[in-house]
Amino acid sequence: MKFAILPKPWTQTVTELEAEGHEHVSLEGNPDVLIYHGGAADFPEEIPESVQFAQFAWAGIDALDEAGILKRSGLRWANAAGLYDDNVAESTLALILGALHQYRRVTRDGSTTREIAHETQYLVEDKTVAIVGAGGIGKKLLSFLVPFGVYTIAVNRSGRPVEGADETVRMAEIESKNVWGRADVVVLLAPLTESTRGMVNADVLAQMKQTAVLVNVARGPLVVTDDLVEALNNGTIAGAALDVTDPEPLPADHPLWDCERCLMTPHTASTPRFGKQRIGGLTLRNWEALQRGEALRTEVDVEQGY
Amino acid sequence: MKFAILPKPWTQTVTELEAEGHEHVSLEGNPDVLIYHGGAADFPEEIPESVQFAQFAWAGIDALDEAGILKRSGLRWANAAGLYDDNVAESTLALILGALHQYRRVTRDGSTTREIAHETQYLVEDKTVAIVGAGGIGKKLLSFLVPFGVYTIAVNRSGRPVEGADETVRMAEIESKNVWGRADVVVLLAPLTESTRGMVNADVLAQMKQTAVLVNVARGPLVVTDDLVEALNNGTIAGAALDVTDPEPLPADHPLWDCERCLMTPHTASTPRFGKQRIGGLTLRNWEALQRGEALRTEVDVEQGY
Numbered sequence: 001m002k003f004a005i006l007p008k009p010w011t012q013t014v015t016e017l018e019a020e021g022h023e024h025v026s027l028e029g030n031p032d033v034l035i036y037h038g039g040a041a042d043f044p045e046e047i048p049e050s051v052q053f054a055q056f057a058w059a060g061i062d063a064l065d066e067a068g069i070l071k072r073s074g075l076r077w078a079n080a081a082g083l084y085d086d087n088v089a090e091s092t093l094a095l096i097l098g099a100l101h102q103y104r105r106v107t108r109d110g111s112t113t114r115e116i117a118h119e120t121q122y123l124v125e126d127k128t129v130a131i132v133g134a135g136g137i138g139k140k141l142l143s144f145l146v147p148f149g150v151y152t153i154a155v156n157r158s159g160r161p162v163e164g165a166d167e168t169v170r171m172a173e174i175e176s177k178n179v180w181g182r183a184d185v186v187v188l189l190a191p192l193t194e195s196t197r198g199m200v201n202a203d204v205l206a207q208m209k210q211t212a213v214l215v216n217v218a219r220g221p222l223v224v225t226d227d228l229v230e231a232l233n234n235g236t237i238a239g240a241a242l243d244v245t246d247p248e249p250l251p252a253d254h255p256l257w258d259c260e261r262c263l264m265t266p267h268t269a270s271t272p273r274f275g276k277q278r279i280g281g282l283t284l285r286n287w288e289a290l291q292r293g294e295a296l297r298t299e300v301d302v303e304q305g306y
Numbered sequence: 307m308k309f310a311i312l313p314k315p316w317t318q319t320v321t322e323l324e325a326e327g328h329e330h331v332s333l334e335g336n337p338d339v340l341i342y343h344g345g346a347a348d349f350p351e352e353i354p355e356s357v358q359f360a361q362f363a364w365a366g367i368d369a370l371d372e373a374g375i376l377k378r379s380g381l382r383w384a385n386a387a388g389l390y391d392d393n394v395a396e397s398t399l400a401l402i403l404g405a406l407h408q409y410r411r412v413t414r415d416g417s418t419t420r421e422i423a424h425e426t427q428y429l430v431e432d433k434t435v436a437i438v439g440a441g442g443i444g445k446k447l448l449s450f451l452v453p454f455g456v457y458t459i460a461v462n463r464s465g466r467p468v469e470g471a472d473e474t475v476r477m478a479e480i481e482s483k484n485v486w487g488r489a490d491v492v493v494l495l496a497p498l499t500e501s502t503r504g505m506v507n508a509d510v511l512a513q514m515k516q517t518a519v520l521v522n523v524a525r526g527p528l529v530v531t532d533d534l535v536e537a538l539n540n541g542t543i544a545g546a547a548l549d550v551t552d553p554e555p556l557p558a559d560h561p562l563w564d565c566e567r568c569l570m571t572p573h574t575a576s577t578p579r580f581g582k583q584r585i586g587g588l589t590l591r592n593w594e595a596l597q598r599g600e601a602l603r604t605e606v607d608v609e610q611g612y
Contacts, residue, residue: 086430090454094407097400103409106571108558113572120577124392143453148396252414265412266419271426 001287002050004031007038016280034075035283037275040067053078053296055283057275059088060219062192065305077300078286082136083278084270089140091269092217095241096123096185098263099213102239105260112260119238121184121211123148130155130183132174132199133190133218134162141187153179180207185215191306192219200224205231213239217269220246225256232261243269307593308356310337313344322586340381341589343581346373359384359602361589363581365394366525368498371611383606384592388442389584390576395446397575398523401547402429402491404569405519408545411566418566425544427490427517429454436461436489438480438505439496439524440468447493459485486513491521497612498525506530511537519545523575526552531562538567549575 001022005013013035014024025031030050036043037057043064047054053076056064061079064070070077098104100121105112121127127150131138134154142152142164154162159170169177171190180186186208190196200214201224208214214237216223225246231237233255241263245256249266256262286296300306307328311319319341320330331337336356342349343363349370353360359382362370367385370376376383404410406427411418427433433456437444440460448458448470460468465476475483477496486492492514496502506520507530514520520543522529531552537543547569551562555572562568592602606612 087428090403090428090430091407094400094403097396098404098409101397101400101571101574103404103569103571108563110555110558110572113555113574116572117574117577118579120574122393122396124396147449147452249416249419252416257414263409265407265409266416266422268407268419268423268426271423273424 001033001284002029002031003033003035003283004029005035005037006044007036007042010037010276010279012276013280017283020280020284022284033283033287035279037279040064040069043067043069043073047073047075051075052290053286053299055279055286056080056300057279058270059084060191061300061306062219070300070302070305076296077302078282078296078298079300079306080275080279080282081298083282083298084274085136085140087271087274088137088217088269089144091243091265092137092141092187092189092215093144095215095217095243095263095265095269096129096187096213099215099239099241100185102261104263121213121238123150123185126151127184128153128182129185129187130179131165131187131189132171132179133188133196134165134168135189137189137217138162138187139164141189150185153183155179175207178207180204181209184209184212186212188214188216188218188222190218190222192221193304193306197221198224200228202227202230205236208237210235211238213237213241215241216245217243220244220248228262229255229259232259239263241265243267307339307590308335308337309339309341309589310335311341311343312350313342313348316343316582316585318582319586323590326586326590328590339589339593341585343585346370346375349373349375349379353379353381357381358596359592359605361585361592362386362606363585364576365390366497367606367612368525376606376608376611382602383608384588384602384604385606385612386581386585386588387604389588389604390580391442391446393577393580394443394523394575395450397549397571398443398447398493398495398521399450401521401523401549401569401571401575402435402493402519405521405545405547406491408567410569427519427544429456429491432457433490434459434488435491435493436485437471437493437495438477438485439494439502440471440474441495443495443523444468444493445470447495456491459489461485481513484513486510487515490515490518492518494520494522494524494528496524496528498527499610499612503527504530506534508533508536511542514543516541517544519543519547521547522551523549526550526554534568535561535565538565545569547571549573 034054130153132155154165154168161168239261340360436459438461460471467474545567
């Protein structure tokens with residue numbers, strides 16, 4: 001297999017694939033596979049006909065889709081679904097705990113100590129956790145949650161029971177099954193599509209418990225940011241933890257930064273280190289599947305955009 | 307059973323014990339049991355002879371011991387060992403993750419985003435976690451760590467194997483077995499005694515990995531604070547998360563507050579809510595053991611002070 005890596009080669013990935021007998025070439029060298037880890041702006045205009053598929057290095061390909069690159073490229077695309085399930089699930093649990101345990105409310109002068117002590121909530125208190133968009137990361141998160149004895153509601157499109165969840169709800173029934181109102185922790189892990197954009201708005205926030213926390217590790221625009229700011233400042237919900245925001249990055253003067261009930265990380269739930277370590281192996285698995293005449297393991301539906 | 311609760315009655319506990327047929331009295335009413343949830347300063351001078359044991363509402367009784375109250379009182383004492391294992395273990399996991407995931411380094415202007423992305427460490431990366439003082443909280447923490455696939459070293463006084471740990475090390479062998487040097491995460495859960503005071507000093511910090519993090523959920527004076535500040539500022543270790551500090555509360559101008567690699571919570575790993583919910587049941591279990599001529603379930607060794 002001849003492979004190119006754009007926008008710039010990852011040494012670790014090149015070394016790994018070369019050790020397996022594959023050849024690193026530039027785009028002009030007629031690669032069989034293009035590994036791409038950049039944004040929409042850096043994607044090349046012309047792709048040689050030799051490229052049998054493009055392997056995107058990350059799970060969420062919505063930015064390339066929105067820029068029209070998926071369709072325009074005429075390529076088959078694979079994403080990195082599943083490749084970062086373990087570390088993103090770990091980041092998600094960390095944010096859940098950081099929100100429940102009020103990390104952003106700690107002050108130097110101790111003025112909030114009493115409130116923190118009284119308002120800290122614990123998963124071990126028989127909490128209900130709803131995972132909206134329960135795919136691979138969600139399943140891993142469910143495994144992390146087992147020892148806490150929480151009740152878990154998995155929400156997915158099909159409603160097909162998610163292993164390890166106490167209950168699975170079809171996305172279309174999320175309101176009729178009162179998922180928003182029953183959860184102590186709402187975790188967003190859904191892809192960004194036209195049907196999920198803005199799904200958490202003022203109406204949904206009003207359905208949530210006053211003691212509930214919202215955790216978003218998926219895409220910022222799943223949440224209507226202004227509505228969330230209002231809900232946090234009014235005490236409509238108890239807290240939030242966000243690895244992603246809309247807009248992103250969040251401007252330094254954005255009101256979310258002033259909100260002591262909002263814990264934030266700057267889209268660091270995963271890290272480039274894992275991309276470099278893991279994308280070579282996935283690219284090979286996809287390449288080998290293609291050679292056997294099978295579908296790519298993580299093929300993107302270019303029409304649907306994910 | 308006649309019981310008193312000092313320094314002031316907890317309604318929830320009174321209601322629970324009265325529902326079981328027990329009688330709430332003042333100290334002058336000759337209680338059989340004194341439930342105490344305060345500090346050294348509030349402990350009464352005179353205890354009626356009717357009191358068969360004092361039930362302390364928290365696990366760590368070192369402050370009463372240091373003030374000489376345990377011995378002076380002439381009482382048998384029970385503490386609340388085990389009563390808050392689940393929620394304190396949850397707080398401990400939260401602090402481990404918050405330290406590894408660099409929560410204190412997040413800035414409004416995004417200046418640290420790249421560093422956070424590159425320096426965030428994950429338990430799922432085959433980390434080694436050492437639990438120094440692995441009793442009930444440590445065992446619960448071990449159960450929370452199972453899904454992450456970490457290697458665990460339990461350190462206790464006896465060296466008797468701790469269930470669920472990959473390895474158990476006697477406290478006396480902590481250096482010869484290179485526990486400090488092997489751990490990616492060092493968790494302090496030991497009681498404060500004359501032999502544990504200051505156990506984490508500059509020498510120990512220098513033995514730790516540069517990428518390691520220190521988590522203290524036990525007692526502040528286990529750590530020499532000045533040495534920790536220096537280790538964090540010099541990059542001797544990668545981070546810390548502290549629910550307890552020395553001094554405590556930490557003054558607003560203390561250099562630890564300026565340390566972006568130090569996550570802190572203000573001694574809120576547990577919460578008074580759990581005391582009120584749970585101390586009644588423990589008091590009864592201890593009372594019933596006494597009636598059967600058995601030892602108190604959580605009796606304190608007044609000579610040893612824990």
